[in-house]
Amino acid sequence: EDKVVQSPLSLVVHEGDTVTLNCSYEVTNFRSLLWYKQEKKAPTFLFMLTSSGIEKKSGRLSSILDKKELSSILNITATQTGDSAIYLCAVEGGGSNYKLTFGKGTLLTVNP
Amino acid sequence: KAGVTQTPRYLIKTRGQQVTLSCSPISGHRSVSWYQQTPGQGLQFLFEYFSETQRNKGNFPGRFSGRQFSNSRSEMNVSTLELGDSALYLCASSTGLAGAQETQYFGPGTRLLVL
Numbered sequence: 001e002d003k004v005v006q007s008p009l010s011l012v013v014h015e016g017d018t019v020t021l022n023c024s025y026e027v028t029n030f031r032s033l034l035w036y037k038q039e040k041k042a043p044t045f046l047f048m049l050t051s052s053g054i055e056k057k058s059g060r061l062s063s064i065l066d067k068k069e070l071s072s073i074l075n076i077t078a079t080q081t082g083d084s085a086i087y088l089c090a091v092e093g094g095g096s097n098y099k100l101t102f103g104k105g106t107l108l109t110v111n112p
Numbered sequence: 113k114a115g116v117t118q119t120p121r122y123l124i125k126t127r128g129q130q131v132t133l134s135c136s137p138i139s140g141h142r143s144v145s146w147y148q149q150t151p152g153q154g155l156q157f158l159f160e161y162f163s164e165t166q167r168n169k170g171n172f173p174g175r176f177s178g179r180q181f182s183n184s185r186s187e188m189n190v191s192t193l194e195l196g197d198s199a200l201y202l203c204a205s206s207t208g209l210a211g212a213q214e215t216q217y218f219g220p221g222t223r224l225l226v227l
Binding site for chain 1: 116145147153154155156157160168170202214215216217218219220221
C-alpha cells in the first residue's frame with residue numbers, strides 16, 4: 001500500500017523565519033509528487049515534481065525531490081502570516097493514474 | 113474559467129440516512145476524483161471517474177459509490193450513514209489524459225455532519 005509521511009505535524013514560527021517541511025514516500029511506480037496549501041477551504045496547488053523536474057521555485061517557496069531518498073522538502077523563506085496553513089504532500093503512483101495518496105499534512109502557524 | 117464547484121456546501125444528516133453530493137469539474141476536464149478528509153486520517157482517495165467509467169477506487173466500503181454523467185459532472189452517494197462518515201468531501205478535476213503530468217484542481221468541498 002502506498003504511504004506518504006510528512007514531518008513535522010505542526011510548526012510555529014515567527015514572521016521572517018525560514019521553514020523546511022518534509023515529505024517521505026513509499027509507492028510503487030512513482031509518477032509525481034505534489035505539494036498543496038490548504039487554508040480554510042480546498043487545497044490549492046503549489047508544485048509538481050517528477051523525474052524530469054526535481055526542483056521547482058516560485059517566489060519565496062521552493063521544493064526539491066530526492067528520488068534516491070524517496071523524499072521531498074518544501075522551503076518557505078521570509079515567512080509571512082499569510083503562509084499559515086496546512087501544507088499537504090501527495091504522491092501519484094502505484095500504477096494507477098490520478099490516484100493521489102496524501103500525507104496527513106504539516107500545520108504551519110506564522111506569528112507576527 | 114470557472115473552477116470546480118461542489119454542492120451542497122454543508123449538510124447535516126442522521127445515522128442510517130443516505131446522501132448524494134455533486135461535483136462539476138472545470139470545463140474541458142473529464143476526470144473527477146473524490147476524497148474524504150478527516151482530522152484523524154487526513155485526505156483519503158475514494159474513487160476516480162473518467163468518461164463515465166470508474167477508473168480507480170480507494171479502500172472504502174461499498175456504502176460509498178459514485179457515478180459520472182456525459183457532461184463530466186459527478187455525484188457521490190453514501191448510504192446508511194455512520195457517525196464516522198462526518199468529514200469534508202472534496203472533489204478534484206483534471207483532463208485525465210494518459211501520460212499528462214498535471215495537477216488536480218480541487219473544489220471547495222462539502223462538509224457533511226452525521227448526527
